[in-house]
Amino acid sequence: MSLAMNAESQPAYYGESLQELFEGIMGTKDNEERIRLNDSIINIIDKYVESEEVLKHKFTDIRYLGQILSPDSKLKIITWNLVLTDGTNKYFCYIIRKGKRRDPNRIYKLTGVNMDEPPDTQKTYSSENWYGALYYDVRPFRHKWNTFYVLLGLDHTNLNISTKLIDILTFTDDGGIIFGKDCITREGENKYRELLVYSADGVVTLRFNGRKSIIFNHLVPVSQFRQDTPGYYVPEFSFDRYYLKKGMWIFEENIEPKMRK
Secondary structure, three states: OOOOOOOOOHHHHHHHHHHHHHHHHHOOOOHHHHHHHHHHHHHHHHHHOOOOOOOOOOOOOOOOOEEEEOOOOOEEEEEEEEEOOOOOEEEEEEEEEOOOOOOOOEEEEEEEEOOOOOOOOOOOEOOOOOOOOEEEEEEEEEEOOEEEEEEEEEEOOOOOEEEEEEEEEEEOOOOOEEEOOOOEEEOOEEEOEEEEEEEOOOOOOEEEOOOOEEEEEEEEEOOHHHOOOHHHEEEEEEEEEEEEEOOEEEEEEEEOOOOOO
């Protein structure tokens, strides 16, 4: 069956093919075969994001493909990663921004490779030097009369360290994208993003808790001698948060999270 199909039948066909390809990657230890299968995934997603249905459609039952849509329905992010047997972890990301009025959607295609160190909290990144992550939630917010997007993501930094992050996505006047904005404040310091760096054996919660709050586990070192070693931080049962006030995300320690309905 050809990929050149009408827009109404494309999503269902793409879903079946994607499921088979991801299962094929998980079922082989041959790096060349994993890369070949992943190239086929890229080829399908390239076509899928150009379809008219992309902002309305969501694949179901595809475990390894991240798909998030902003509550204002103006931004969709698709991410996945490819892990090779040498530990290399490659990230792939498509950002689809709804076009204004009758303009076509704007599509950004990014690739990144896991780095030995997590992203810098005091710098911005662009599509050219994107650090690589799997984003699993996104919300719009207003900052100085502009609409920005706050992202929640995960980076498998290496075999010993995982990183969850809060980042800010903005768009330039000429249509470029920027990751990072100094509207995150903690203990008197403005940051471009927040990182939760912890032992890869741990499980850390980072999620929205209402429209204007982001909660996460408080992290502590496993011993007083490991305070400068991020891989030896683990979650406590207490929670901290960032709450939105006048366009700024402000840190608050030791909070009582609201229960989800």
